[in-house]
Amino acid sequence: MTLLALGRRPEPLAPPAEQSRGMIDRLARFGTAIEFYAPGLKRWQTGEWTPAKPHRFVPVSVTGTGCALSCEHCKTKVLDGMIALGAHSLFEVARGLAADGTEGLLVSGGSTRTGGVPLEPHFVDLRRIKDELGLRVIVHSGVVSPRLAAGLATAGVDGVMLDVIGADDTIRDIYHLDLTTADFECSIARLAESRLRIIPHIVLGLHAGVLRGEANALEMIRRYPVSTLILVVLTPLVGTPLEHVPPPPIARRDRRGGVLAPRVRGRAPADRRRCDRHDARATRRGGDRARVRDRGAARGARALRAGRDRRTGGAGDRGPVPAQE
Amino acid sequence: MTKARLPVRGDLYYDTETHVWCELLRPEAEPLGSTTRGHPTPRSVRVGLDPLGAETSGDIVAVSFHPDGTWVRRGEAFGSLEAAKFVGPLVAPVSGVIRAHNTDVLVRPGDVNRDPFGAWLVELELVDVDQLDGLLTGEAEVAAWFARERERYQQKGMLAP
Numbered sequence: 001m002t003l004l005a006l007g008r009r010p011e012p013l014a015p016p017a018e019q020s021r022g023m024i025d026r027l028a029r030f031g032t033a034i035e036f037y038a039p040g041l042k043r044w045q046t047g048e049w050t051p052a053k054p055h056r057f058v059p060v061s062v063t064g065t066g067c068a069l070s071c072e073h074c075k076t077k078v079l080d081g082m083i084a085l086g087a088h089s090l091f092e093v094a095r096g097l098a099a100d101g102t103e104g105l106l107v108s109g110g111s112t113r114t115g116g117v118p119l120e121p122h123f124v125d126l127r128r129i130k131d132e133l134g135l136r137v138i139v140h141s142g143v144v145s146p147r148l149a150a151g152l153a154t155a156g157v158d159g160v161m162l163d164v165i166g167a168d169d170t171i172r173d174i175y176h177l178d179l180t181t182a183d184f185e186c187s188i189a190r191l192a193e194s195r196l197r198i199i200p201h202i203v204l205g206l207h208a209g210v211l212r213g214e215a216n217a218l219e220m221i222r223r224y225p226v227s228t229l230i231l232v233v234l235t236p237l238v239g240t241p242l243e244h245v246p247p248p249p250i251a252r253r254d255r256r257g258g259v260l261a262p263r264v265r266g267r268a269p270a271d272r273r274r275c276d277r278h279d280a281r282a283t284r285r286g287g288d289r290a291r292v293r294d295r296g297a298a299r300g301a302r303a304l305r306a307g308r309d310r311r312t313g314g315a316g317d318r319g320p321v322p323a324q325e
Numbered sequence: 326m327t328k329a330r331l332p333v334r335g336d337l338y339y340d341t342e343t344h345v346w347c348e349l350l351r352p353e354a355e356p357l358g359s360t361t362r363g364h365p366t367p368r369s370v371r372v373g374l375d376p377l378g379a380e381t382s383g384d385i386v387a388v389s390f391h392p393d394g395t396w397v398r399r400g401e402a403f404g405s406l407e408a409a410k411f412v413g414p415l416v417a418p419v420s421g422v423i424r425a426h427n428t429d430v431l432v433r434p435g436d437v438n439r440d441p442f443g444a445w446l447v448e449l450e451l452v453d454v455d456q457l458d459g460l461l462t463g464e465a466e467v468a469a470w471f472a473r474e475r476e477r478y479q480q481k482g483m484l485a486p
Binding site for chain 2: 041042043044045046047060077080081082083084085086093096237238239
């Protein structure tokens, strides 16, 4: 949906001399049209607008509501809104949806303990959904192994979405994963090497409402052939530890009022050898990953409590915020 | 998703498209301390979301209503709802004037998930009580419809078997 498509004539633009540099850049790259998309995890409707095909693109979870990580910002709540496979195969579910008019699928699911969505058992079905049903297929991958990247490429999926996290403590404390930013960069590198369309997501304020690794995530993504970037503003979900965190600040400003730009570190993209070396080091490091994950979860809970106390003057949980009429 | 063991009430009137229920109020049914601006008449109905509507919407985080005194037609919004799986209007099952709204669910919208039949939303004063004839009612009919709807949602993966 575009504003222009709604039949509104755009307001005349200010002369170039009066436009900000950002606006000039924006117009040069994207023109005057803005396209709006509503996330498919919810049904959206207003008094004036009802979706013509609410099931055109639907999310499917290959794990139902199961997830080994149960991250602080989600606690599997996001999976609630997805279609579960139940006793059926992914292909059978897709065939039923296609018969009801569905044109595309987001194949998602909870994570394994190593941070990936278990898509391997569904590679054949993904290929069949493309070939026999002609559906558009986007997947949520999580952390990408070489095998997952190769399998998705063979399946011919139309795109791979993954959260890119640019801070080690966010990976540990929010995601409860014994990984580092290098693992996420290697995920992008492996997808790029397999020539898959990469659709990275950066969740702004993921670290309990605080901007932490977002700029670094942007820099990680910049090194690879990415045509679409999704910026997600953290939406605190009811029933999660982040339920009451305030949204992240709109912009960080320096003393003169200027917006602080992210620090850009010139670094070459990760290649297969670098990722392989990283994996080997991680394997040598070994250790009890569950213990590390539990430590991370405990540290995350402490950090969240401390942050909440700072914001509330030590009052702790404020309870639900009354809804406004 | 939670288990789809949902209660059914056959004495209410249901809009089968929107999963909104109506309960015909009589003067003696008016609770003490009600937030109503007048007294409910025999032509007033209490309106709420049924258990399948609440369950398939997910955790409800906010509701809002048009002001008391607003005239709404059947099929038009009398308020809006934001939940984990749905954001959109609350659609009136009958035409009428909003005479009262439940202030408790404004503060605790999750009550609709916990007790869909107890956590009513608004009361509408009807101009024509015969409108209720267009809605589904009766123990057997409602139970059969609930079972069909539950199966349909389960087949779509929106409810746990």
